[in-house]
Amino acid sequence: MSQTCKTVTVAGGGLSGSEAAWQLARRGVKVRLYEMRPNKMTPAHETGLLGELVCSNSLGGEKTTTTAGILKAELSRMGSLIMECAERSRVPAGNALAVDREGFAAMIDEKISNHPNIELVREELTELPEEPAIIATGPLTSAAMAEKLASLTGEEFLYFYDAVAPIVDVSTVDMTKAFKANRYGDEGDYINCPMNEEEYKIFWRELVNAETAPRHDFEVEQMRHFDGCLPVEVIAKRGEQTLLFGPLRPVGFEAANRGETPYAVVQLRQDNSEGTLFNIVGFQTNLKWGEQERVFRLIPALRGAEFVRKGVMHRNLFVCAPRVLDGCLRFNGREALYIAGQASGVEGYLESTATGLAAAVFAYAQLRGEAMPEFPKETAVGSLLNYLRTALPESFQPMNVNLGIFPRLGKKKIRKRTERCEAYARRSLEALGRFIEERAELFPA
Template identity: 50%
Template structure:
């Protein structure tokens, strides 16, 4: 029933097995839905302090929260926020891609061939890696130098800095992407994914970057098929802000310092549209139950919602970093669905069982709440 997910599907762009969206269409749908809702009043003014807002309140200001409001939050929590760098990949005009040198396919033949694949052989690959390493980068300011990168959006420069082969086992992996003519894998592959609903723009998958603008166009035009690429948007990095949620928030996503001040979205330490939507749905249910005097909803640890909530409110880590939903968040699988000890090492089967277990527990939660 989430209208956010419905909007995502309405803004869908082909992306293989991933849910890709046209961000402009997605934003427009949500803006119109909120503006047209009879129970929502939009007040277009800046909030610079938590003292400005009445309680109860849900704060969902995102990772780019303004400095005055961030300062107010830091004063409220009695400590500094955490920061991480988020990087953005370049976007290319689809008409400028040389389709004679590339082909459409999804890895291992899955999906509907939504990706454009740009092959590299060994000599070009290592030359490309050298150029990435040698390219001029945007240097962080002094106060940003100790800010870490989010592992899920690591810039290509940081990836290749870990070793010349690292990219071939990550964003440039050729596995499951053979040449159509020979059925042989290239040495490396750069993938392009549709970036808007009209199919006029493509982004370079996994190529978030902190290279200087001029260096990006020079280096990325080495990629076969992109020799004459027109860049609609160049990559960049920006500093994101998030709360140290395991220390600062309760399990219902309210502040430990104020039970009627709730938080949702990326500022809670989740990463991604879907994860942000999950926290928004959960916090609305928590607040509704609290206002109604009802029992607080419980999200089973074995479900995606429950695992994400546990990761950002209960799992104590020395270095808390933003996380998206992944199989590592779920509790270990010790038995199969019949209660028998699970000893298999089949990763695919293990993931299927984790998903089935999550669905079963989610149904119980839904049944209980209804």
């Protein structure tokens, strides 16, 4: 496929779609960007501006002492439109990068609308294009496009709700207060975190009184019909003993737990192929994020745990990436059809931006007839792409950038988290610099 023959279609004018369109346009590629707003609104958006933020005006930590800061540094190094507009519309927020929501979106809208290589089409795209295309329609993808994606991927690999349990970095679990075993066996793959009666009652009391996160009205209505994964706090409110007959049931662990029957057992299940991330089984939750850490750290083995992803329950469309994508954000069997943003299986504003940028680089390489690039796994962008490729399909859920998906630094353990992040950041930016130098034809100055 030569670069001279085709226009690339981008569907969706959120962060990922805007970033993808910009990255292709600055490389000299003609882009047709479809955005259905304001002609057709979503339940969460208020304007027709490209890049409108709907949940928060914060883009997370700014310094490379955080994983969000590592990702920001990489995006800035690769000429991200979203990062440029964020810097120019920032508002005071301590160590976080927060933006003037309206000013930020207006800036993105103006830059995209006035780029000579971008044709902005204010219509809903309802068919999957045959020509090169990036689908970046987001978690609130319209019904028509969702139907096309379901036909392409198979309905069983397209999900419409997040009902997600928290995920912890397994290296931060206190194994002196936990044991590995399967139920009714003395060996196994689960990490089991027992509690005695006093510990459980304290945990239960704090859980049922913890503060929950607000949801949009349309999500509340839809969630009434989604009973398969009730929030753990809802189960707990049905009675003090209810959890002991559900996700915390203690039976079957006597052999592995020194012959004793615990009062309650919280199980952790492996969540990635490397075995660095474990999810808390049955702990789908709608608690506020700070409340999740406070309450779940009452479990003795998790008192010092790092929660690399918090639990969420909200409407969210995404594909089962390890089943339906090829590692370069392309749908299996469709060499010129890419997906980016939250629908690709990442979570978060900047993570969505990163996949938009990566999809544009992949598409550009294909247009030029170049070998597909492989973002280094040592980078935040590369680690996200690797997660989408290697995560366990049976338990796949969208993921934020976190240290648990990076390759480990080595045998020497750095205990202070900020220092550990800085070490990852140094390695990341060095790897990214080498990658850009080696594939200079794909990265304009």
